Amino acid sequence: MTTAYDELMAFTRETEALGQVAGRLGWDQETTMPRGAAAQRAEEMGALESVLHARRMDPRVGDWLAKAEGSDDEAKAHLRHIRRDFDRASKVPADLAAELARTTSMAQGIWAEARANDDFAAFAPTLERVLDLRRQEGAALAEGGDPYDALLQDYEPGATAADLDAMFGALRPRLVELRDKVLGAPAPAALSGTFDESAQMKLSRQIAKTFGYDMSRGRVDKAVHPFSSGSGNDVRITTRTNPEDPFNCIYSTIHEVGHAAYEQNIDQAYLLTPLGRGVSMGVHESQSRIYENQLGRSRAFTGWLHGQMVEAFGDFGISDPDAFYGTVNRVHKGYIRTESDEVQYNLHVLLRFDLERQMIAGTLDVSDLEEAWNARFEADFGYAVDKPSNGVLQDVHWSVGLFGYFATYSLGNVYAGCLHEALRKAVPDLDAQLAAGDTSAATGWLRDNLQRHGGLYEPREVIERACGFAPNEGPLLAYLEAKFGEIYGV
Amino acid sequence: MTTAYDELMAFTRETEALGQVAGRLGWDQETTMPRGAAAQRAEEMGALESVLHARRMDPRVGDWLAKAEGSDDEAKAHLRHIRRDFDRASKVPADLAAELARTTSMAQGIWAEARANDDFAAFAPTLERVLDLRRQEGAALAEGGDPYDALLQDYEPGATAADLDAMFGALRPRLVELRDKVLGAPAPAALSGTFDESAQMKLSRQIAKTFGYDMSRGRVDKAVHPFSSGSGNDVRITTRTNPEDPFNCIYSTIHEVGHAAYEQNIDQAYLLTPLGRGVSMGVHESQSRIYENQLGRSRAFTGWLHGQMVEAFGDFGISDPDAFYGTVNRVHKGYIRTESDEVQYNLHVLLRFDLERQMIAGTLDVSDLEEAWNARFEADFGYAVDKPSNGVLQDVHWSVGLFGYFATYSLGNVYAGCLHEALRKAVPDLDAQLAAGDTSAATGWLRDNLQRHGGLYEPREVIERACGFAPNEGPLLAYLEAKFGEIYGV
Numbered sequence: 006m007t008t009a010y011d012e013l014m015a016f017t018r019e020t021e022a023l024g025q026v027a028g029r030l031g032w033d034q035e036t037t038m039p040r041g042a043a044a045q046r047a048e049e050m051g052a053l054e055s056v057l058h059a060r061r062m063d064p065r066v067g068d069w070l071a072k073a074e075g076s077d078d079e080a081k082a083h084l085r086h087i088r089r090d091f092d093r094a095s096k097v098p099a100d101l102a103a104e105l106a107r108t109t110s111m112a113q114g115i116w117a118e119a120r121a122n123d124d125f126a127a128f129a130p131t132l133e134r135v136l137d138l139r140r141q142e143g144a145a146l147a148e149g150g151d152p153y154d155a156l157l158q159d160y161e162p163g164a165t166a167a168d169l170d171a172m173f174g175a176l177r178p179r180l181v182e183l184r185d186k187v188l189g190a191p192a193p194a195a196l197s198g199t200f201d202e203s204a205q206m207k208l209s210r211q212i213a214k215t216f217g218y219d220m221s222r223g224r225v226d227k228a229v230h231p232f233s234s235g236s237g238n239d240v241r242i243t244t245r246t247n248p249e250d251p252f253n254c255i256y257s258t259i260h261e262v263g264h265a266a267y268e269q270n271i272d273q274a275y276l277l278t279p280l281g282r283g284v285s286m287g288v289h290e291s292q293s294r295i296y297e298n299q300l301g302r303s304r305a306f307t308g309w310l311h312g313q314m315v316e317a318f319g320d321f322g323i324s325d326p327d328a329f330y331g332t333v334n335r336v337h338k339g340y341i342r343t344e345s346d347e348v349q350y351n352l353h354v355l356l357r358f359d360l361e362r363q364m365i366a367g368t369l370d371v372s373d374l375e376e377a378w379n380a381r382f383e384a385d386f387g388y389a390v391d392k393p394s395n396g397v398l399q400d401v402h403w404s405v406g407l408f409g410y411f412a413t414y415s416l417g418n419v420y421a422g423c424l425h426e427a428l429r430k431a432v433p434d435l436d437a438q439l440a441a442g443d444t445s446a447a448t449g450w451l452r453d454n455l456q457r458h459g460g461l462y463e464p465r466e467v468i469e470r471a472c473g474f475a476p477n478e479g480p481l482l483a484y485l486e487a488k489f490g491e492i493y494g495v
Numbered sequence: 496m497t498t499a500y501d502e503l504m505a506f507t508r509e510t511e512a513l514g515q516v517a518g519r520l521g522w523d524q525e526t527t528m529p530r531g532a533a534a535q536r537a538e539e540m541g542a543l544e545s546v547l548h549a550r551r552m553d554p555r556v557g558d559w560l561a562k563a564e565g566s567d568d569e570a571k572a573h574l575r576h577i578r579r580d581f582d583r584a585s586k587v588p589a590d591l592a593a594e595l596a597r598t599t600s601m602a603q604g605i606w607a608e609a610r611a612n613d614d615f616a617a618f619a620p621t622l623e624r625v626l627d628l629r630r631q632e633g634a635a636l637a638e639g640g641d642p643y644d645a646l647l648q649d650y651e652p653g654a655t656a657a658d659l660d661a662m663f664g665a666l667r668p669r670l671v672e673l674r675d676k677v678l679g680a681p682a683p684a685a686l687s688g689t690f691d692e693s694a695q696m697k698l699s700r701q702i703a704k705t706f707g708y709d710m711s712r713g714r715v716d717k718a719v720h721p722f723s724s725g726s727g728n729d730v731r732i733t734t735r736t737n738p739e740d741p742f743n744c745i746y747s748t749i750h751e752v753g754h755a756a757y758e759q760n761i762d763q764a765y766l767l768t769p770l771g772r773g774v775s776m777g778v779h780e781s782q783s784r785i786y787e788n789q790l791g792r793s794r795a796f797t798g799w800l801h802g803q804m805v806e807a808f809g810d811f812g813i814s815d816p817d818a819f820y821g822t823v824n825r826v827h828k829g830y831i832r833t834e835s836d837e838v839q840y841n842l843h844v845l846l847r848f849d850l851e852r853q854m855i856a857g858t859l860d861v862s863d864l865e866e867a868w869n870a871r872f873e874a875d876f877g878y879a880v881d882k883p884s885n886g887v888l889q890d891v892h893w894s895v896g897l898f899g900y901f902a903t904y905s906l907g908n909v910y911a912g913c914l915h916e917a918l919r920k921a922v923p924d925l926d927a928q929l930a931a932g933d934t935s936a937a938t939g940w941l942r943d944n945l946q947r948h949g950g951l952y953e954p955r956e957v958i959e960r961a962c963g964f965a966p967n968e969g970p971l972l973a974y975l976e977a978k979f980g981e982i983y984g985v
Contacts, residue, residue, distance in 0.1 A: 019545065040711055045728045052509040
């Protein structure tokens with residue numbers, strides 16, 4: 006006999022499959038789509054999104070949910086995910102959802118033009134409109150609770166602004182202090198010269214495999230922005246090349262491999278179900294960050310990488326692996342979050358988190374945002390923003406309504422710090438392995454203790470299960486202070 | 496006020512967009528998809544097909560069709576297409592449609608294995624099942640009329656077996672006679688040597704542009720089988736390379752450019768509507784064939800191509816353009832339709848057309864098919880089939896239920912013959928242009944007189960409008976007899 010649960014799962018599986026189709030289109034758009042196809046593609050994607058939207062709101066899902074019972078932990082987790090998505094879709098009035106889709110789809114272009122012209126005033130009215138709609142949405146979702154917390158759930162189920170605030174509040178002063186010390190000390194040499202771009206891609210593909218990326222269920226291509234796309238057995242990544250900066254290509258690849266390996270390593274039994282995707286943005290970012298930073302930028306691994314780079318590019322002017330380690334981890338002044346280093350990155354994020362909470366709470370007007378940004382930047386970084394494209398206009402996120410998203414970047418770093426501490430205990434000779442270019446014990450531990458679970462546990466829970474302790478900012482801070490204290494002698 | 500027609504068109508436009516999405520997935524599957532993604536992709540594609548199927552059967556379409564009125568020729572054409580699709584979907588019982596989908600999806604694998612083992616008996620029971628289901632479907636669609644005619648409508652609306660039979664009946668004896676004469680005469684030299692595969696791809700891309708393919712709305716990639724995919728502003732082609740046979744790469748490209756240019760050149764006002772796609776398989780094939788053969792294998796164009804090949808590959812042993820023309824058009828014995836030449840190709844098709852009509856009519860049993868195939872082959876080609884993979888098992892079509900499809904290949908050749916005659920009248924100095932590698936007058940004439948109309952006119956009607964006379968086999972026969980008579984001196 007077919008139960009309500011069976012029917013719900015069959016319907017959900019088809020929806021998940023259609024979601025993957027949308028992902029394939031997204032990949033195609035950024036990699037292989039002819040440029041003249043853009044307008045037509047928007048309509049094709051719109052048609053698919055409208056099918057997905059109708060399925061999310063389908064009244065049968067409500068009926069099935071009312072009757073379905075989860076017979077085991079996995080079934081209960083499936084129902085939890087499906088119920089959360091259905092409730093979310095049901096709480097937002099259709100008019101508001103449509104208006105949000107319309108407004109954000111136009112807003113991105115207006116933001117891009119304002120950024121190109123360094124003109125915040127040209128973007129402000131649009132941002133006000135997006136903010137207003139997201140505040141309405143947050144209120145509808147919160148049902149009397151905190152709208153910002155409600156928005157957070159889209160990216161990090163279970164997270165609260167209060168928890169994040171406590172965590173980030175503890176991070177900020179020590180990061181500012183570390184930043185001051187590091188930038189006051191002599192810096193390691195920067196990389197110079199040019200590096201053949203096809204050799205960069207070849208090396209990146211090899212490094213992707215070194216980190217356990219399964220090429221038979223993925224592929225590496227070039228795109229303007231690095232990303233990972235897809236779940237299960239079709240998880241593709243992109244990277245980019247710059248002849249003067251091979252680290253950009255290499256570390257973008259390792260970062261995206263962290264995301265992609267998470268998706269590839271989820272239990273095959275969860276394929277095309279709500280458990281068959283990474284559980285949250287924060288947990289996802291913890292994987293990309295631990296692959297990229299704690300493993301990829303470690304002294305042990307960079308020693309191996311140095312040899313690979315000499316092989317790929319010949320002598321490039323840095324022959325000492327210790328000096329190379331310093332070069333890889335060089336901290337430098339800059340305005341742009343995405344170009345930042347391990348020391349300063351979270352300061353960029355914390356700034357955005359605090360400002361967007363105030364905007365959603367209604368205590369910071371868009372008209373005051375640029376000034377607030379610049380004041381905060383100078384306080385944390387020690388120098389003034391020179392132009393809006395290096396400040397308040399640098400990120401696309403707010404234009405498309407992503408309020409609540411930024412926090413997951415730093416949460417991911419905090420989680421990566423915790424996982425790294427637990428990993429070091431579980432694999433005592435990790436450095437010896439990394440020094441030989443062998444990541445299998447590290448990536449295997451992450452696969453077995455975290456990645457394979459997909460959406461089975463809630464985000465915080467899956468981190469705590471893997472680490473054996475409640476996630477907190479302590480390990481990340483200890484790691485950063487030790488690492489950069491040693492490199493910079495501070 | 497929104498009319499039933501407006502609502503129907505909005506719904507149809509979304510369906511067309513989703514159909515394009517399915518096309519993108521198909522392209523991806525043959526070009527970029529990781530091999531480990533196959534099973535997951537089948538499920539993703541299945542989910543999308545099931546959405547498309549439900550839309551085709553949506554009862555609202557029937558309601559809208561009952562009320563909608565076409566105010567002009569274009570609106571009337573839209574309604575004609577939508578009504579035809581809806582009626583077709585409504586006539587076939589759901590059980591039969593599902594059983595056909597299930598059976599044909601398994602049958603292709605069984606056919607491929609039988610072909611690899613040269614074992615027709617292993618495929619026969621499956622073919623019997625597919626044939627039985629398609630006969631049932633044909634009967635359901637025909638509603639008392641001829642089931643084969645009903646199946647033909649899927650590929651060539653308006654065509655009848657009787658019309659095709661008259662046309663093909665006139666072709667066959669003269670093609671057999673030409674084939675006998677040509678193969679009795681001394682053959683031009685065959686190409687020998689090896690040809691760099693990346694140089695083949697580079698030359699093919701250049702030739703694609705030469706034939707008016709718009710690269711900003713398309714792309715050329717390698718795949719196992721050449722194909723064209725998509726409509727409107729995203730029309731991609733594939734080709735293949737073989738180091739010993741650059742003609743395979745070049746002429747596959749030109750053939751697919753014929754298909755793709757047709758799609759690209761349809762009036763932009765028809766984008767993502769039922770008029771925004773090529774109107775039939777036969778008309779489509781007329782475009783690929785006239786590009787490939789009447790233009791691409793002409794003495795004038797091969798003279799230009801010869802120079803391009805010398806530039807791309809250096810001296811390859813044929814220095815005289817007249818000899819090169821013979822080499823390009825060399826007629827050779829062989830069993831395989833897809834490797835055949837202009838003289839023999841239609842004989843392959845006519846054989847299949849006659850046999851499949853008998854199968855659908857119930858006058859030829861699957862158990863007698865292999866013998867019937869071999870007897871007919873020997874009668875038309877003059878020698879015996881050596882093994883089933885070179886005979887009855889060579890094509891995938893019947894395994895997936897494509898009864899009624901083969902005829903459109905020869906119909907396309909007949910149409911191409913007619914269009915070529917009209918084109919020669921319209922562009923008297925065509926050869927001088929082709930000799931300079933300039934196809935713009937030819938492709939422009941085809942665009943303006945045929946391609947731009949998309950689905951506005953019925954297939955036969957659009958050919959007749961372009962040519963100024965009723966399509967018939969005469970021009971094709973005259974062209975083939977003159978061309979090969981001259982090359983072979985017969």
